[in-house]
Amino acid sequence: xxxxxxxxxxxxxxxxxxxxxxxxxxxxxxxxxxxxxxxxxxxxxxxxxxxxxxxxxxxxxxxxxxxxxxxxxxxxxxxxxxxxxxxxxxxxxxxxxxxxxxxxxxxxxxxxxxxxxxxxxxxxxxxxxxxxxxxxxxx
Amino acid sequence: xxxxxxxxxxxxxxxxxxxxxxxxxxxxxxxxxxxxxxxxxxxxxxxxxxxxxxxxxxxxxxxxxxxxxxxxxxxxxxxxxxxxxxxxxxxxxxxxxxxxxxxxxxxxxxxxxxxxxxxxxxxxxxxxxxxxxxxxxxxxxxxxxxxxxxxxxxxxxxxxxxxxxxxxxxxxxxxxxxxxx
Numbered sequence: 001x002x003x004x005x006x007x008x009x010x011x012x013x014x015x016x017x018x019x020x021x022x023x024x025x026x027x028x029x030x031x032x033x034x035x036x037x038x039x040x041x042x043x044x045x046x047x048x049x050x051x052x053x054x055x056x057x058x059x060x061x062x063x064x065x066x067x068x069x070x071x072x073x074x075x076x077x078x079x080x081x082x083x084x085x086x087x088x089x090x091x092x093x094x095x096x097x098x099x100x101x102x103x104x105x106x107x108x109x110x111x112x113x114x115x116x117x118x119x120x121x122x123x124x125x126x127x128x129x130x131x132x133x134x135x136x137x138x139x
Numbered sequence: 140x141x142x143x144x145x146x147x148x149x150x151x152x153x154x155x156x157x158x159x160x161x162x163x164x165x166x167x168x169x170x171x172x173x174x175x176x177x178x179x180x181x182x183x184x185x186x187x188x189x190x191x192x193x194x195x196x197x198x199x200x201x202x203x204x205x206x207x208x209x210x211x212x213x214x215x216x217x218x219x220x221x222x223x224x225x226x227x228x229x230x231x232x233x234x235x236x237x238x239x240x241x242x243x244x245x246x247x248x249x250x251x252x253x254x255x256x257x258x259x260x261x262x263x264x265x266x267x268x269x270x271x272x273x274x275x276x277x278x279x280x281x282x283x284x285x286x287x288x289x290x291x292x293x294x295x296x297x298x299x300x301x302x303x304x305x306x307x308x309x310x311x312x313x314x315x316x317x318x319x320x
Contacts, residue, residue: 006294008320020303034216035239035286036293050214052241055295060320070289071215 008060013068015086016041016058023048025099027061027090029081032071040071044078045087063089148174148248150208151181155189157200168203169193174247174267178205188266210242218283219246220273225254226264233268237280239287243270295320 008014014030018041028043034052041058042050065084072080081087090096108116151173157166169189175181182205186197219238224231236253240246247267254260273279275287298320302308 006296006320009292009294011290011292024303032216033286033291034241040214040216040241052214056299056301060295 008062010039010055010060011064012070013065015061015063015065015090016053017061018048018053018058020057021053027087028053029065029068029077029086031068031077042074042077044074045081050074061090061095062093146242146245146248148176148244148251149181150174150244150247151178152204152206152208153181153185153202154204155185155195155200155202157195169195172208174244174270178207181205208243210244213242216241217246218273218275218278218287219243220269220271220279221246221250221267222269223250223254224266224268225258225260227258227260235279237273237278237283239283246270 010030010033012030012032015027016030016039017027018024023043026043026046026048028041028046028048030039031042031050032040034040037056038052038054039058040050041053042048063086065080065086068077068080152170153173154168154170156168157163159166169192171185171188173181173184173188175184182202185202186195186200189200190196216239219240221236221238223234223236225234236250238246238249238253240249247270250267251262251265254265255262278284278287297318299318300316
């Protein structure tokens with residue numbers, strides 16, 4: 001039973017993206033809930049040490065590791081993550097790809113930007129030629 | 140990780156005794172577990188409590204050792220029951236409160252904050268009598284019982300998206316924020 005319109009729930013096994021702090025940008029799994037504001041989170045395969053994290057510093061994703069036992073240890077959690085291919089599922093998601101694209105754009109060198117400009121120009125050239133031809137046909 | 144681990148209070152084991160005299164060459168040692176922000180306050184609170192319990196005071200006694208007690212398993216969540224005694228404006232009362240925390244010191248810190256908020260009781264008016272880990276079956280308070288149900292899950296209904304750093308805050312944003320998660 002879904003809880004109304006809220007699809008993303010804080011639960012044991014929910015994968016979260018850490019927003020602030022030294023682990024910002026990494027994903028981890030909720031291993032235990034402390035109270036309505038904090039959870040214990042662990043990311044053995046993504047370099048996130050097991051820690052208590054305030055839920056304000058974290059974003060819930062759509063990925064849940066099903067039937068994860070409460071307060072599971074790091075090593076067994078790594079096994080669960082491998083089996084359910086959680087990290088791969090995250091990296092395939094549109095969200096992760098957008099973050100990646102944003103980072104790449106921010107880290108472009110001047111030469112990269114030049115190359116990008118050239119490629120865009122070429123793309124525009126091809127597209128605009130076709131558009132111009134079609135317009136001519138219509139007119 | 141950074142800020143969440145810094146609890147305000149630490150637990151100290153303070154052992155002291157009266158100074159040896161001719162009548163009493165080897166006085167008894169008295170040990171207390173004190174919650175305090177630092178060792179200085181721990182020693183002060185030690186004498187405060189000891190002089191209430193025994194004929195011993197700081198002037199005629201000595202502290203033998205002060206050691207910090209660290210939590211054995213700081214990454215396990217526990218349910219703590221805290222028995223305390225506090226002075227209100229018109230009398231002194233006993234209380235039993237429960238907290239869900241990872242360490243004893245964090246539970247007691249929470250307790251002091253809670254007492255200040257709910258009863259306007261300051262640090263000096265609160266005496267912690269006993270702090271004990273409570274089994275899931277023996278939890279008395281409904282606000283803790285609701286968190287120890289098996290298969291607990293809940294949404295975060297009103298999400299306020301804040302920038303990670305205060306310096307990233309802008310006055311104007313492109314789109315009106317949505318609070319739906």
